[in-house]
Amino acid sequence: MKMIASILLRGFTSARGLVASNYSSCVGTKAVSAECSSREIPIARDYFYVGGQYVYESAYSSSIYSDQIYVEKLSPPQGASQSSPLLFVNAGVPSGAAWLNTPDGRQGWASYFVEQGYLVYIVDITSVGRSSQDEKAIYPMKIASTVEITENDYTAPELIVPYPQAVNHTQWPGNGTKGDPYFDAFMAAMIPLTSNSTAQELSMKLAGCTLLSMIGEPTYIVSHSAGATYPLLMSDRCPDLIKGSINLEPGNTPFQNLVGNSTVSAVGRSSARACGLSATLLGYDPPITNCSQLETIVIGSDTPGNRSCYMQTSPARQLPNIAKVPYVALTGAASPHITYDHCTIDYLNQAGVATDWIKLGDIGIEGNGHFLYLEKNSLEIAAVVDRWIREH
Template structure:
């Protein structure tokens, strides 16, 4: 038995040495492994927040501040408008730096094209402050099952027909694969108080834009909620709202299910696109003033939508900002992003919807900017931004 244990340990050590030699997954942390990021200068700042007195501490702490990294290309900036990257919060803003299989991330891609880049950790996540002394409980970022089924390998459970076309995630997409494990390790908790999170992101985000000037706001998933708030609060400072699979589906959150499509539907965002109030016209007394109707047959491959009843309240501030959404051909979002696009149109916004499949870019899931063809997708985003 002792001999078997020794052999097992030896094989385990050999496997670890093999991984280290190949710089696979987290083993790329080794000083012997070369980074794929481009050369840049880095500064960090804390934006917004306020002093809050706490009697039990007999003093004040600084609360609700937003962590911001400023990345400047080593070769210099040659673009007029910076880029502000906002993640969903799970993972933190670090997700824009490099991919789980250690390729360069979108931050490097756009730095290489001469952009000044700012990366945020949304309030309550990563290096940003916890709101109000963390009195609100934290919620999970993701479980291994959620990550596998929704992001890295939906094809294994076939929750919607398009999932069978998912091919772009590096590795197997399941627990035990070094790239999956590296991605899963980046999933961190965030506050359960969506109202507080939105209020601080709106205030701090606009303060950042006031300091750096009109910027492209590039957001992913739930991060699009905060881009929406910035477009509503300070539209003149948002050059364009660039949304990678926006996660603020009007009034609901959806998860596909191939046998019972209505399963996986939960109420969310009482103001349609947000949890907190945004600038509808005519003005609302409360979210209950938004009367809604469910539209369309609900199937696994094409989900039904919740729309306003007519005449619809309009969103004039958000309509001032150019808006684009990008959706992967094999992502669950291909089954329901039409709900957001149609809702924006109903509210007077003129959104563009770029479905990667229509461009011949196939196989992408929800985290397309981490997948094997991430640079190809970044080039499409860059072309759209340059057209602005």
């Protein structure tokens, strides 16, 4: 669909994106006050609904529109100076709004990259936020995160040290626990998402490639956590529309979910993504018609600081379309992902996909956890992404 609205904003009017001279009264959700001002830059904003189709609903004897994604287009007021647009994709917890501001009111990544001259697109993935929600009538929505998960895995792992690297986590604003205004603002953004990952992947693949074709220029996709599944699905379907795939702590670990927890705990490891990097079929060569055709083997000794991985047995099936798109992952030095992101990198390499892996600690950027694009040094990390884009 074409443009519905266009306005000039001073940032996103979120409680988390505003600050004032009287800082103590403008923290967390208090910053929604009209007295608080913004650190975001002037941005020309348009919004769209893209993709989807009409679906007949027998209960209403009529059709609805389903599987569309909400898209925000953020433009430099004087026009883009960079030739390649950026598409930001989140995991759904929180929604795409998290790219706009930080919980403590610092400049978000959207403003940073618009300021560098990029045309920026932000989506809410299907069945999250402002995107299509109709299937929740059939599939229940699942909880986004509990206080314990958020504290232990995202904002304050240093308090319980579930993996050795957690002691070095220093970059979350505030103390990272319930009752801190920045934590509470972050937790309030954790909205429910669909429990039907298969339908979500299929709809995102179609709507995502539709959006990329409408943008009209090869685009870099920037994803976070489980959102890293969607650039791979799009790369598999429409690789020629993608300039590069940039993944912050990719949360699509092959065949399993891992958290920074005891390796003997059922919570620490669970089966996931039967097709390796996704729950739905990818274009493997030789082809498969069912995920069960992928044969796997466990590689490595499993320790809290270095988790074991599921890999394909040899000879490994290849992913030729995904291999056409340059791929980079960024991992924080104090995140649980530093213990297992090697699984994703090794699996992609085994499937013929060349990758870059930027371990932030190796380039002198220390102390980051899983939500590194919201942490205190977030713009330093944004500059690393900007540099990788310009080099490619």
